[in-house]
Amino acid sequence: MRVSSRGLYYNVNLQLGSIAEQLKQINEQIASQKRINKPSDDPIGITQALRLKKVLSQIGQYGKNIQHGQSWLSITDSALQTVNGLIVRGKEIANQMSTGTYNGDQRSNAAQEIKNIIAQLVQLGNTKLTGRYIFSGYQEDTASFTDDLYIHNALANSGNDPDYMGSATSSGAYTGLYSKQYVVEITTGGAVGTAQYKVSEDGGLNWGPDNAFTTSTSPTSFYNTDDLGVKIAFSDSGTLTVDDQFTIEVSRYNGDEHDMEIAIGSSAQMKINLTGTTVFGEAGDTENNIFDILVGLRDSLENNNVGGVQSGLDQLNNFQPRVVGNMADVGSRLNRIDMCKNILSDLDSNYTERLSDIEDLDVVKAINDLSMKQTAYKAVLYSVTQISSLSLVDFLR
Amino acid sequence: MSGITFVLNLAREALMAQQRGIHVTGHNIANVNTPGYTRQRLILTANAVTVDSRIKLGLGVKSDSVVQYFDRLTTKHINQRTSELSKYESKQSILEYLQGIFNEESGNGLNKTLEDFWNAWQDLADNPGGIAERTALLQKTNNMCHRFYALYNGLVQTKDEMNTNLKISVNELNTLTEQVASLNERIVASEASGTTANDLRDQRINAIEKMSQLVDTTYIESDNGSMMLLTTSGIPLVDGNESWELNQEGNNIYWNNIPTDISNRLSGGKIGAWMDLRDEIIPQYMADLDELAGTMISQVNGLHYGGYALDNSTNRYFFNPFNMGPLQYGAPWTGSSTVSVGGAYTGNATKTFTFTIDGSGTVGTNSFDVDWIDGQGNSGTLLVTPTSYSNLSVFEGIQISFGAGDVVVDTETFSVAVTDNTGAAGSIALSSDVDGDPENIAASTAPGESGNNQNALAIQALQDETLNIRKWIYQRGTLPSSQDQSGTMDEYYTIFVGDMGMLVEENNQNQSFNQTMIDQLNEIRDSISGVNLDEETVNLIKYQHAFTAASKLVTVCDEMLQNLLNMR
Numbered sequence: 001m002r003v004s005s006r007g008l009y010y011n012v013n014l015q016l017g018s019i020a021e022q023l024k025q026i027n028e029q030i031a032s033q034k035r036i037n038k039p040s041d042d043p044i045g046i047t048q049a050l051r052l053k054k055v056l057s058q059i060g061q062y063g064k065n066i067q068h069g070q071s072w073l074s075i076t077d078s079a080l081q082t083v084n085g086l087i088v089r090g091k092e093i094a095n096q097m098s099t100g101t102y103n104g105d106q107r108s109n110a111a112q113e114i115k116n117i118i119a120q121l122v123q124l125g126n127t128k129l130t131g132r133y134i135f136s137g138y139q140e141d142t143a144s145f146t147d148d149l150y151i152h153n154a155l156a157n158s159g160n161d162p163d164y165m166g167s168a169t170s171s172g173a174y175t176g177l178y179s180k181q182y183v184v185e186i187t188t189g190g191a192v193g194t195a196q197y198k199v200s201e202d203g204g205l206n207w208g209p210d211n212a213f214t215t216s217t218s219p220t221s222f223y224n225t226d227d228l229g230v231k232i233a234f235s236d237s238g239t240l241t242v243d244d245q246f247t248i249e250v251s252r253y254n255g256d257e258h259d260m261e262i263a264i265g266s267s268a269q270m271k272i273n274l275t276g277t278t279v280f281g282e283a284g285d286t287e288n289n290i291f292d293i294l295v296g297l298r299d300s301l302e303n304n305n306v307g308g309v310q311s312g313l314d315q316l317n318n319f320q321p322r323v324v325g326n327m328a329d330v331g332s333r334l335n336r337i338d339m340c341k342n343i344l345s346d347l348d349s350n351y352t353e354r355l356s357d358i359e360d361l362d363v364v365k366a367i368n369d370l371s372m373k374q375t376a377y378k379a380v381l382y383s384v385t386q387i388s389s390l391s392l393v394d395f396l397r
Numbered sequence: 398m399s400g401i402t403f404v405l406n407l408a409r410e411a412l413m414a415q416q417r418g419i420h421v422t423g424h425n426i427a428n429v430n431t432p433g434y435t436r437q438r439l440i441l442t443a444n445a446v447t448v449d450s451r452i453k454l455g456l457g458v459k460s461d462s463v464v465q466y467f468d469r470l471t472t473k474h475i476n477q478r479t480s481e482l483s484k485y486e487s488k489q490s491i492l493e494y495l496q497g498i499f500n501e502e503s504g505n506g507l508n509k510t511l512e513d514f515w516n517a518w519q520d521l522a523d524n525p526g527g528i529a530e531r532t533a534l535l536q537k538t539n540n541m542c543h544r545f546y547a548l549y550n551g552l553v554q555t556k557d558e559m560n561t562n563l564k565i566s567v568n569e570l571n572t573l574t575e576q577v578a579s580l581n582e583r584i585v586a587s588e589a590s591g592t593t594a595n596d597l598r599d600q601r602i603n604a605i606e607k608m609s610q611l612v613d614t615t616y617i618e619s620d621n622g623s624m625m626l627l628t629t630s631g632i633p634l635v636d637g638n639e640s641w642e643l644n645q646e647g648n649n650i651y652w653n654n655i656p657t658d659i660s661n662r663l664s665g666g667k668i669g670a671w672m673d674l675r676d677e678i679i680p681q682y683m684a685d686l687d688e689l690a691g692t693m694i695s696q697v698n699g700l701h702y703g704g705y706a707l708d709n710s711t712n713r714y715f716f717n718p719f720n721m722g723p724l725q726y727g728a729p730w731t732g733s734s735t736v737s738v739g740g741a742y743t744g745n746a747t748k749t750f751t752f753t754i755d756g757s758g759t760v761g762t763n764s765f766d767v768d769w770i771d772g773q774g775n776s777g778t779l780l781v782t783p784t785s786y787s788n789l790s791v792f793e794g795i796q797i798s799f800g801a802g803d804v805v806v807d808t809e810t811f812s813v814a815v816t817d818n819t820g821a822a823g824s825i826a827l828s829s830d831v832d833g834d835p836e837n838i839a840a841s842t843a844p845g846e847s848g849n850n851q852n853a854l855a856i857q858a859l860q861d862e863t864l865n866i867r868k869w870i871y872q873r874g875t876l877p878s879s880q881d882q883s884g885t886m887d888e889y890y891t892i893f894v895g896d897m898g899m900l901v902e903e904n905n906q907n908q909s910f911n912q913t914m915i916d917q918l919n920e921i922r923d924s925i926s927g928v929n930l931d932e933e934t935v936n937l938i939k940y941q942h943a944f945t946a947a948s949k950l951v952t953v954c955d956e957m958l959q960n961l962l963n964m965r
Contacts, residue, residue: 044895
């Protein structure tokens with residue numbers, strides 16, 4: 001084919017340009033150490049890389065969550081160990097004092113130690129992690145336990161009764177020794193003044209007689225047999241209906257029964273807490289509430305009541321498996337979370353490797369390519385000088 | 398009738414012819430680097446024969462004409478390819494810029510801020526009462542919103558620049574059409590005598606090639622040398638010495654001041670590229686980005702709205718919520734009624750309320766029913782009576798009103814889309830509920846539970862939730878359409894970036910393909926039309942020697958005459 005002079009130089013330009021462009025790309029890759037520097041370098045690769053980066057970021061976050069869960073569970077575990085130790089000590093005392101060889105003075109000294117144990121248990125119940133009470137359920141900003149029994153707000157049992165209409169508030173100064181759960185049920189419907197109610201002192205097993213109330217503006221002691229200073233007031237705005245129920249809890253516990261969960265994987269969540277109730281026992285369930293058990297033991301010791309001390313020992317023996325069970329629960333959760341952590345770190349290195357495969361540069365290959373292109377560039381330059389020196393004019397005089 | 402003077406004359410002619418040959422060769426050499434120059438050559442013919450005593454004698458040489466080595470077919474191919482190449486080249490520069498904005502590899506793109514956003518929700522779930530975590534979440538959210546704006550504004554600005562580019566290109570085109578028309582006129586005039594106007598023709602081809610860089614054109618050459626130029630869609634630009642202007646006003650382009658938009662009939666070249674970018678590529682990216690931002694807003698708000706803040710307040714928005722889209726009348730809509738939709742939408746999901754007229758008559762006179770359905774399982778019937786026809790509550794705060802005296806027709810429909818995502822990416826922002834008030838973030842699902850993290854957990858779980866997000870398709874000349882794409886929000890964006898990369902790659906490939914084609918075609922054309930210096934040098938020597946020989950002829954004749962004159 002005929003070759004024009006302009007075409008010859010034009011082609012040289014094109015060839016040099018295309019090699020220069022490849023050189024630039026390799027140089028860019030070497031500088032960034034990445035094979036993909038913009039989406040068009042490898043559109044499929046970049047979607048994979050972005051997906052992996054997202055997964056890696058999630059894994060990192062799950063790792064963070066898990067660390068948080070670990071510290072939460074670890075502190076729960078150590079609190080439980082101490083609780084267990086205190087119960088063992090309580091058992092020792094009860095065991096010693098239940099034998100006839102001790103006198104009243106010695107028993108009353110022992111009562112002092114039990115009192116200390118109670119105080120320590122309250123303190124343990126208020127264990128905090130970074131300012132958050134770990135045994136309070138969702139009420140993490142409220143101290144889980146108080147030293148004294150506390151009359152909680154009357155709660156409507158609306159779950160039992162969808163037609164629930166009224167509301168009630170509780171108040172008063174509790175004079176009893178043990179935690180309690182009162183249930184108040186409306187037996188005759190109507191407005192304040194017409195309605196009647198009955199009270200159960202044991203969570204709804206046994207009921208007292210019907211009783212009317214006439215006033216709502218101020219709290220009144222409600223009609224019940226033990227009369228430990230609990231008062232209730234019904235709102236006068238609504239109408240009360242038959243079977244409306246309210247619960248009034250008297251306990252040391254201020255938390256709730258919610259589980260604290262963390263995300264340890266995509267749509268995988270894990271519970272990291274134990275509530276005060278789970279650890280220390282339910283309100284009103286005197287024989288299975290560690291505070292009630294110890295208060296009973298303390299009073300028996302103070303009153304030199306050997307039989308009472310003996311039954312306190314039995315109750316403590318019954319309670320201990322609960323603590324051990326909780327410890328096992330926390331331990332197994334710690335194991336699980338450890339396993340998750342290992343799996344995540346495996347996944348992390350796995351995905352990191354894959355990401356590196358996709359976007360990282362094979363430096364050896366890149367340097368190789370670079371020198372290849374350099375050679376090509378030089379070769380073109382050389383051939384240009386050779387060709388351009390060829391001219392008929394040079395051979396003419 | 399031969400003779401020495403005759404030979405002398407013949408020598409003169411020969412000298413002239415060889416001189417012309419050197420002239421043409423010189424012209425070729427001089428233009429060796431002139432773009433679009435077509436090699437010329439001198440056509441020499443032997444002069445008519447004279448008969449002298451029955452011997453036929455030639456009468457020397459005659460320079461007949463100067464012709465071009467012109468390859469019509471290849472030139473036409475080049476013309477076509479030029480417009481394609483120019484289109485891809487112009488797109489390439491803009492697309493490279495756009496993908497620079499969306500650079501996710503640098504590690505601070507939208508993808509990264511999305512990750513940070515979701516992780517901040519998990520941090521909050523780990524400590525739902527923590528003000529530090531809440532503040533961090535607000536910051537991360539702001540970062541994400543700013544990334545959205547930056548991307549969106551980058552798109553908007555680039556889109557706006559297209560009209561400026563278009564104006565420049567259209568003006569350039571108008572100058573060129575005028576040029577071609579005037580060249581046509583000069584070529585026709587100069588070729589009337591039967592010669593070819595070589596250099597004018599070169600200029601014209603050059604001008605046409607420049608036009609092809611602006612828009613796709615085709616041309617028809619007539620016998621008198623004039624050229625008619627059209628766009629490939631048939632809009633005439635030049636005919637003979639006449640040319641027609643295009644002018645651009647806003648988003649429209651008019652031909653010869655006829656107020657009909659012809660922009661969709663222009664493709665190829667820079668003009669095609671600017672309009673593809675302005676009307677297809679960029680609006681599609683904007684719409685998709687809007688969908689992502691809009692989905693983010695409605696999904697997060699949907700959960701956040703039902704949650705509880707630290708101060709036990711609820712029904713708070715996390716992002717600024719959206720407004721309603723325009724009312725759409727179903728086809729046919731023969732009623733004269735103009736329905737208006739109002740109220741404050743309290744729902745959070747993107748949905749469309751469709752209303753169907755049940756009964757007919759005149760508003761304010763007759764009673765009729767309006768059935769509504771929201772496409773998500775909710776429906777109901779509104780009773781329109783002669784007294785009650787405005788501000789009728791529908792659902793989730795939506796109200797409709799009819800105008801008194803308007804006519805409604807049975808079974809006809811109208812609809813309104815709520816939480817219209819248009820512009821979402823440019824306006825996504827923290828709501829005034831939570832902006833600056835981290836304690837108002839609703840991490841809890843119940844009041845009075847500062848440790849309740851269930852809502853935060855639910856919101857962070859959105860990142861892995863498979864949703865149907867609309868993916869838009871914009872095509873010049875047709876209404877944009879969309880189809881649902883199933884996947885998580887992060888995936889949607891990942892695909893978005895991948896698609897962009899794919900488009901740039903495809904464009905680069907097309908560009909280099911067309912470049913290669915043009916290079917090859919140019920080579921073919923140059924092999925015919927291009928100047929080769931060595932060849933010209935040979936021609937130069939050829940003419941020089943012929944000139945020398947012709948001069949010798951003069952000397953010989955001179956000596957012969959001398960001899961004759963000196964004869965005694």
